[in-house]
Amino acid sequence: MVAPETGVRASADSLAAGVLDGNRLLLARTISRVENQEADAHQILGSLYPHTGRAHIIGVTGAPGTGKSTLVTTLAQSYRQAGLTVAVVAIDPTSPFTGGALLGDRVRMRALAGDPGVFVRSMATRGSLGGLSKTTGDVVSVLDAAGFERIIVETVGVGQAEVEIASTAHTTLVVEAPGLGDEVQAIKAGILEIADVLVINKADRPGVDKTLRALEMMLEIEGGGPRLIRHHGQLIRVETPLEMAEEENRWRVIVMKTVATEGSGVFELRERIEAHRTWLLESGEMAIREQLRIANTLENIIRAELNRRILATLPSHGLTGHVVERIRHREDNPYSAADELLGKI
Amino acid sequence: MVAPETGVRASADSLAAGVLDGNRLLLARTISRVENQEADAHQILGSLYPHTGRAHIIGVTGAPGTGKSTLVTTLAQSYRQAGLTVAVVAIDPTSPFTGGALLGDRVRMRALAGDPGVFVRSMATRGSLGGLSKTTGDVVSVLDAAGFERIIVETVGVGQAEVEIASTAHTTLVVEAPGLGDEVQAIKAGILEIADVLVINKADRPGVDKTLRALEMMLEIEGGGPRLIRHHGQLIRVETPLEMAEEENRWRVIVMKTVATEGSGVFELRERIEAHRTWLLESGEMAIREQLRIANTLENIIRAELNRRILATLPSHGLTGHVVERIRHREDNPYSAADELLGKI
Numbered sequence: 001m002v003a004p005e006t007g008v009r010a011s012a013d014s015l016a017a018g019v020l021d022g023n024r025l026l027l028a029r030t031i032s033r034v035e036n037q038e039a040d041a042h043q044i045l046g047s048l049y050p051h052t053g054r055a056h057i058i059g060v061t062g063a064p065g066t067g068k069s070t071l072v073t074t075l076a077q078s079y080r081q082a083g084l085t086v087a088v089v090a091i092d093p094t095s096p097f098t099g100g101a102l103l104g105d106r107v108r109m110r111a112l113a114g115d116p117g118v119f120v121r122s123m124a125t126r127g128s129l130g131g132l133s134k135t136t137g138d139v140v141s142v143l144d145a146a147g148f149e150r151i152i153v154e155t156v157g158v159g160q161a162e163v164e165i166a167s168t169a170h171t172t173l174v175v176e177a178p179g180l181g182d183e184v185q186a187i188k189a190g191i192l193e194i195a196d197v198l199v200i201n202k203a204d205r206p207g208v209d210k211t212l213r214a215l216e217m218m219l220e221i222e223g224g225g226p227r228l229i230r231h232h233g234q235l236i237r238v239e240t241p242l243e244m245a246e247e248e249n250r251w252r253v254i255v256m257k258t259v260a261t262e263g264s265g266v267f268e269l270r271e272r273i274e275a276h277r278t279w280l281l282e283s284g285e286m287a288i289r290e291q292l293r294i295a296n297t298l299e300n301i302i303r304a305e306l307n308r309r310i311l312a313t314l315p316s317h318g319l320t321g322h323v324v325e326r327i328r329h330r331e332d333n334p335y336s337a338a339d340e341l342l343g344k345i
Numbered sequence: 346m347v348a349p350e351t352g353v354r355a356s357a358d359s360l361a362a363g364v365l366d367g368n369r370l371l372l373a374r375t376i377s378r379v380e381n382q383e384a385d386a387h388q389i390l391g392s393l394y395p396h397t398g399r400a401h402i403i404g405v406t407g408a409p410g411t412g413k414s415t416l417v418t419t420l421a422q423s424y425r426q427a428g429l430t431v432a433v434v435a436i437d438p439t440s441p442f443t444g445g446a447l448l449g450d451r452v453r454m455r456a457l458a459g460d461p462g463v464f465v466r467s468m469a470t471r472g473s474l475g476g477l478s479k480t481t482g483d484v485v486s487v488l489d490a491a492g493f494e495r496i497i498v499e500t501v502g503v504g505q506a507e508v509e510i511a512s513t514a515h516t517t518l519v520v521e522a523p524g525l526g527d528e529v530q531a532i533k534a535g536i537l538e539i540a541d542v543l544v545i546n547k548a549d550r551p552g553v554d555k556t557l558r559a560l561e562m563m564l565e566i567e568g569g570g571p572r573l574i575r576h577h578g579q580l581i582r583v584e585t586p587l588e589m590a591e592e593e594n595r596w597r598v599i600v601m602k603t604v605a606t607e608g609s610g611v612f613e614l615r616e617r618i619e620a621h622r623t624w625l626l627e628s629g630e631m632a633i634r635e636q637l638r639i640a641n642t643l644e645n646i647i648r649a650e651l652n653r654r655i656l657a658t659l660p661s662h663g664l665t666g667h668v669v670e671r672i673r674h675r676e677d678n679p680y681s682a683a684d685e686l687l688g689k690i
Contacts, residue, residue: 001665031583041682042680043680045678045679045680046678046680046681049672049675049678049679049680050675050678052675063408063410065408065410120467136532137364226485241434287673290673291669291670291673294672294673294679295669298669298679298682298683298686301544301679301680301683302683302686302687303655305683305687306687307652307657310648310651319541323643324636324639324640324643325636327394327639327643328632328635328636328639330394330395330397330398332640333390333391333394333395333647334390334394334642334643334646335387335388335390335394336391336393337643338650339387341643341647342650342651
């Protein structure tokens with residue numbers, strides 16, 4: 001019971017205490033509050049933050065139809081078998097109009113239900129620009145503070161979201177599947193740059209060898225030519241073989257095959273993720289990734305807050321009424337009208 | 346020849362004049378300048394704006410692997426056969442690290458090359474938040490002013506980008522393909538809300554009937570239950586059948602089948618798009634969509650400019666140095682640090 005006079009502040013404290021105590025109900029409530037960016041969200045997050053930094057964060061991404069959700073579920077089960085606690089954060093593409101989450105993970109829920117060492121949460125993207133990565137990062141921090149040892153963040157789609165997730169994860173898995181067509185094949189090229197581990201799921205399907213060869217060729221080309229490495233917290237291009245020779249201790253991205261529906265290849269995948277974690281810690285790369293994550297978090301918080309302030313100042317009446325009609329009749333243009341509105345802010 | 350003393354301003358004017366004169370080289374240069382958001386971009390756009398408002402803008406979206414690019418190419422060819430000029434803007438998902446466009450449309454270029462009534466432009470998304478729709482809208486305005494009668498905007502992926510495109514298009518096509526798996530099926534539900542025409546491309550593939558039934562069922566469900574309509578410029582939910590009865594003149598979303606590689610179904614698709622255009626004009630819906638587009642454009646311009654100002658004020662040294670290290674060692678947390686940095690802005 002919270003005394004009424006303590007108000008919101010005490011409530012934030014009790015939520016944070018509940019999260020640290022392992023109270024599932026309060027954990028769920030805290031996440032909701034953080035996800036909805038309620039007034040005391042930063043206060044809760046601030047008091048949880050000292051308890052973060054222990055979880056290993058695994059990002060899983062890839063095109064629709066690659067079976068990511070099933071793979072994430074079996075990977076979580078595999079971690080449970082290894083005695084580690086797991087939280088899953090699934091970023092669902094949502095309808096920006098109705099706000100409903102579309103990719104129900106009822107199947108996943110069933111497979112993982114009843115195990116106190118697992119926590120699954122779906123998050124809607126809601127469509128607000130810049131909001132995705134901030135809120136996801138915040139939710140991951142809550143789960144980290146709650147003591148989950150592995151946190152899997154799953155995103156669907158192609159584009160910005162993946163990259164944002166990659167910047168909040170320690171280990172990024174990119175999932176492919178055989179026979180998704182040339183267009184998908186082309187997209188891979190971009191996504192390869194964020195992959196620490198490449199997975200061909202649905203590897204019992206025809207065309208798996210073709211996909212494997214295509215991916216390995218891409219990796220070889222990347223290995224032979226200029227490639228991106230993280231260096232003192234910055235992504236830089238290593239152009240010459242000479243520089244590459246100095247990079248003996250670098251991580252090798254390999255292609256792994258899984259059939260998530262049967263669980264095959266999932267143990268090996270888990271081992272590879274753990275090998276990556278060990279490499280991150282031993283090479284000093286973990287500290288660099290943490291610096292990047294923190295800088296990202298800071299920038300996202302600041303950007304979100306400034307965006308909020310901007311929205312509060314925008315003269316909304318000016319955007320919908322007279323000005324729009326003038327522009328529609330080509331008596332004005334959006335560029336000079338925007339200048340005018342900006343002058344009023 | 347532009348006299349040197351007239352400087353940037355004269356150059357902007359000569360670019361705008363070139364666009365209106367049908368000069369292809371100056372059109373391409375103008376688009377580059379607008380796309381790169383150079384200093385005089387708004388000046389050029391402002392002088393072109395009075396000449397816009399004649400093109401019909403067609404948004405084409407859908408998951409990777411549905412054959413959108415081929416469909417857009419054959420649709421453009423079909424419009425040419427009907428004697429209309431066409432511009433194609435293809436939004437490519439790019440690697441945010443290297444900045445290179447991935448989905449080369451060399452095939453498309455070949456099919457449409459040498460025809461002065463067609464203009465094709467690929468645009469990289471570049472990953473900057475909020476930048477996509479603004480720049481796309483600006484490029485569409487340039488092509489509109491240049492006199493292209495139909496402008497097709499093609500986007501790949503699932504998520505925010507589509508919706509942004511839908512808000513800049515008059516007619517939105519959502520492209521599906523048979524056998525892309527259940528995950529894609531689920532995503533459709535969200536994308537249905539933005540569709541004016543649904544297309545099953547690759548309709549010669551197995552599973553086409555299943556996909557057709559699934560889509561038609563979704564449309565029926567949508568037709569029978571609550572649905573979204575635009576009403577006085579706002580998206581609202583119509584909850585009861587009673588209200589729906591008042592909506593006799595509303596547009597019916599139907600599912601069309603195409604095999605873009607053979608050109609089959611493309612003529613019918615073009616006819617359907619034109620029927621939608623006629624409906625928009627006759628029902629008064631076009632004016633409402635134009636108001637929405639303009640309000641969106643205004644908001645995007647203002648937001649982009651404010652974001653630019655924010656980035657200029659952000660104390661970048663504070664984000665990478667001492668503060669990050671303090672947070673990494675849990676001596677501070679990102680939320681209080683952000684507050685402090687915000688106080689300094």
